[in-house]
Amino acid sequence: MSPGSRGRPRAVASTHMVVMKELSAAMRQLRSAAGCERLEDAVEVLNATIAELYPESARSRQAGGTSSLPHPVTVRYVSGIETGNTTKAPVPAWLRSVTAYRREQLRGSQVPAWLVHAYDVAFLADGYLVDMYRWAVSLQADQSADPPRAPAYARLAQIGPDGFDAEVAMFLDGPETMRVAVRDMSAAIRRYPSAPTSATDWLPDHEDRCGNVVNPERDLPEGVVVLPGTFVLGWWRLRNTGVRPWKHKVLYRAGGGDAGLRTPPFVPVPDAPPGGEVDIAVPIRAPHHPGTYRLCLRLGWPNGVYCYPSTLIGAIMTLVVLPEQYAGCGTPWRTT
Structure with a gap:
């Protein structure tokens, strides 16, 4: 399938997103279900997929930072993405006003669109992760309003x-x-x-x-x-x-x-x-x-x-x- 089919991100995705932890968890679960239990194995598969999908990625900076251009990944980078530890989402104003909320709900990481696409292809998600990504982008925008609302x-x-x-x-x-x-x-x-x-x-x-x-x-x-x-x-x-x-x-x-x-x-x-x-x-x-x-x-x-x-x-x-x-x-x- 071509990178642009089904609404998938194209070769260069210029925007990062703060996602709900559900997306990071799904990326981890589908990677394990595909037989890549070890992160080292997952990184090898991901880098091969990234190189195939994005031929220019080899010249991009490797892992880390906030680059949104496709680049090779490392075990540390993938671990941070899957556990939501690279960046914490700020508590929205509407949620700060609530007496009790679960900070765990806000755990998220900056996941570039190209990486979601690479996971989807590498671990045979068949588009499953792409739709979750679209939700996260939409819901993040909705949550910027106080109270949250549809566009x-x-x-x-x-x-x-x-x-x-x-x-x-x-x-x-x-x-x-x-x-x-x-x-x-x-x-x-x-x-x-x-x-x-x-x-x-x-x-x-x-x-x-x-x-x-x-x-x-x-x-x-x-x-x-x-x-x-x-x-x-x-x-x-x-x-x-x-x-x-x-x-x-x-x-x-x-x-x-x-x-x-x-x-x-x-x-x-x-x-x-x-x-x-x-x-x-x-x-x-x-x-x-x-x-x-x-x-x-x-x-x-x-x-x-x-x-x-x-x-x-x-x-x-x-x-x-x-x-x-x-x-x-x-x-x-x-x-x-």
């Missing part, structure tokens, strides 16, 4: 009902169950107010809480196998575990865009009293390029503010897109 171009308050209809138009080419779900979403979005009714609405509240509920009738397993271009209707069942009623919430896609899995920027969430449960549908279309794809979702309000500000990843789903030649291999999982 303006993805907010219901900016897009409006007509914009939402344009975003979901492609899913009307899907199966009937998806078309029905999309029409229901469009109708629900039109019932949302354009602004909060009071200054305290659409803001995080420590008495507002959420829990995930297993739904064996609709839940898709992690890593469900699909063919290129397949329409999938993902479902999540959530429970209001707090003491505040849920009103006017939406489920935002973090780090969305044209690359990877296609989804709307957000979907409506039914209202729920304390203790109530809601089922949320998310229309998904698999890309035409084979690989392993993931998406991340977070609850918020129409103004983009996240209901539960934290440095943690939200709800996730993973799909494995097979090459077309495997079209005859059926899957037992219902995807709509």
Whole structure:
């Protein structure tokens, strides 16, 4: 696969990022799963991959510093990346104001995009790490706001009902169950107010809480196998575990865009009293390029503010897109 396919970073990535520890942990775990338990072996494989992907890397400074150009790596460099010890993320202002927070959530390292790509190729991650990288970039930007919020171009308050209809138009080419779900979403979005009714609405509240509920009738397993271009209707069942009623919430896609899995920027969430449960549908279309794809979702309000500000990843789903030649291999999982 070419360095630029699937939204992968190209030969020169000029920006560093402070990532959540989940990305560093995933890099370490996938490296071990690929059979490179020893860091010395991993470095040898990585350097061979870096040399192949980035021929100019041999002339770059080796390991350390904050260079964002591809360069050979050392055991010390890789260890620091995987444990998140090269740089600590600063505590965001919104989190410093909270009485108790876990500093462990903030551990991260400066990981250049080219290194994520090299890990993904060297250790056969099949695009898995690339999507995690995109989340981390997006969520880092979201967390710079106080309180954290989705980017303006993805907010219901900016897009409006007509914009939402344009975003979901492609899913009307899907199966009937998806078309029905999309029409229901469009109708629900039109019932949302354009602004909060009071200054305290659409803001995080420590008495507002959420829990995930297993739904064996609709839940898709992690890593469900699909063919290129397949329409999938993902479902999540959530429970209001707090003491505040849920009103006017939406489920935002973090780090969305044209690359990877296609989804709307957000979907409506039914209202729920304390203790109530809601089922949320998310229309998904698999890309035409084979690989392993993931998406991340977070609850918020129409103004983009996240209901539960934290440095943690939200709800996730993973799909494995097979090459077309495997079209005859059926899957037992219902995807709509």
